[in-house]
Amino acid sequence: MQFPSHGANYEQLYKNFNLEMPKTVYDLSENVNFLGFPKQIEMLWQDLLAKITSYPNALAEPLRTMIATKHNVTPECILVGNGGAELLTFYAQVYKGKKVILIHPTFSEYKMTLEAAGAEIVNITVGDFVNYHLPLEEVKLHMKAADCLYLCNPNNPTGALIQRETIIELIKHGEKVGCSLLIDEAFMDWTDEEHSAIDLVSTHKNVTVVRSMTKMYGIAGIRLGYLIGQPHLVSTIRNRLPHWNVNNLAISIGMECLKDEEFRLRSIQENLSKKNGIQNFLKSHHCTVTNSAANFLCFQLQHPEETENFYFHCLKQGIVLRHTQNYEGMNGKWLRIGIKNDVAMDKFTEVLAGWHE
Numbered sequence: 371m372q373f374p375s376h377g378a379n380y381e382q383l384y385k386n387f388n389l390e391m392p393k394t395v396y397d398l399s400e401n402v403n404f405l406g407f408p409k410q411i412e413m414l415w416q417d418l419l420a421k422i423t424s425y426p427n428a429l430a431e432p433l434r435t436m437i438a439t440k441h442n443v444t445p446e447c448i449l450v451g452n453g454g455a456e457l458l459t460f461y462a463q464v465y466k467g468k469k470v471i472l473i474h475p476t477f478s479e480y481k482m483t484l485e486a487a488g489a490e491i492v493n494i495t496v497g498d499f500v501n502y503h504l505p506l507e508e509v510k511l512h513m514k515a516a517d518c519l520y521l522c523n524p525n526n527p528t529g530a531l532i533q534r535e536t537i538i539e540l541i542k543h544g545e546k547v548g549c550s551l552l553i554d555e556a557f558m559d560w561t562d563e564e565h566s567a568i569d570l571v572s573t574h575k576n577v578t579v580v581r582s583m584t585k586m587y588g589i590a591g592i593r594l595g596y597l598i599g600q601p602h603l604v605s606t607i608r609n610r611l612p613h614w615n616v617n618n619l620a621i622s623i624g625m626e627c628l629k630d631e632e633f634r635l636r637s638i639q640e641n642l643s644k645k646n647g648i649q650n651f652l653k654s655h656h657c658t659v660t661n662s663a664a665n666f667l668c669f670q671l672q673h674p675e676e677t678e679n680f681y682f683h684c685l686k687q688g689i690v691l692r693h694t695q696n697y698e699g700m701n702g703k704w705l706r707i708g709i710k711n712d713v714a715m716d717k718f719t720e721v722l723a724g725w726h727e
């Protein structure tokens with residue numbers, strides 16, 4: 371059976387599994403903001419048409435400077451990308467022939483991009499998926515022989531937050547043993563930012579942070595992300611990227627998104643109340659639920675051996691969940707659910723409650 375490597379694009383999923391697609395489908399397999407995008411983008415649309423014919427600024431200015439100001443770093447530390455995925459792909463190439471540590475279960479693109487780049491991967495799996503507590507001594511031991519440690523914070527697929535103290539401890543250890551850290555904060559903007567490592571980039575040369583703007587701002591189709599790192603690393607990766615890697619629409623839309631802090635705060639608030647509701651519901655149905663700081667979470671049924679049947683049962687009811695077949699350690703025995711609007715959440719709770727009857 372061919373499980374897709376990512377969420378979203380559910381039409382293809384029904385096709386792959388040769389399943390009839392219900393008239394209404396609720397896609398809970400991806401993690402894009404259910405509120406959509408900031409409304410000013412709609413107003414801007416007519417002006418954006420005028421930008422279609424011209425080449426964009428190769429450094430994605432003036433968005434790059436705006437991002438630098440937001441994070442209180444110099445523009446030379448910022449590299450804007452066609453989604454965080456592009457930056458992860460090109461960052462991985464720095465580790466060709468080198469050793470990189472991954473801590474599973476985590477975002478499957480790390481393994482794919484590092485393997486494609488010819489890096490050697492050291493795999494560590496956490497024992498506790500609910501809190502994603504890192505086995506610190508084991509990680510530190512491997513760091514002595516590794517060139518880089520990847521961390522996903524909050525972690526995809528669990529949503530668990532790695533505490534800032536832990537990050538600092540690992541950064542300092544990395545400095546001693548010559549190991550860099552790539553911290554993927556694709557979902558950090560769903561939190562109060564207390565555990566972000568961005569401010570540590572200017573004081574610790576071994577730290578690089580990658581951010582995505584596609585989830586919080588509902589612009590997965592536009593593609594936008596950025597990397598914050600040492601200027602020499604930024605220019606090394608910049609030189610390998612296509613010259614105009616970020617298009618004019620993405621630059622303008624990205625600026626509107628960053629201006630709208632009210633949208634971000636409202637999104638966090640609405641996400642939180644829906645997430646609490648679904649967490650409580652799942653627990654009341656004897657599921658194990660991860661401690662998520664993001665806009666998705668993972669759960670395990672009371673009888674994990676039923677997971678695959680439940681996944682297909684949901685598909686037939688028009689509910690698309692994210693399988694965990696390619697999240698190492700989870701072996702398909704967990705499911706990830708994105709927090710969406712009330713209609714979608716109600717449909718999911720109805721299907722799960724029915725499963726238990």
Ligand SMILES: Cc1ncc(COP(=O)(O)O)c(C=O)c1O
Nearest residue numbers: 453454455477526556582584595
């Ligand atoms: C943890 C993580 N990092 C990075 C990305 C890449 O996001 P994008 O390329 O849409 O910015 C994703 C997408 O799902 C993700 O889950």
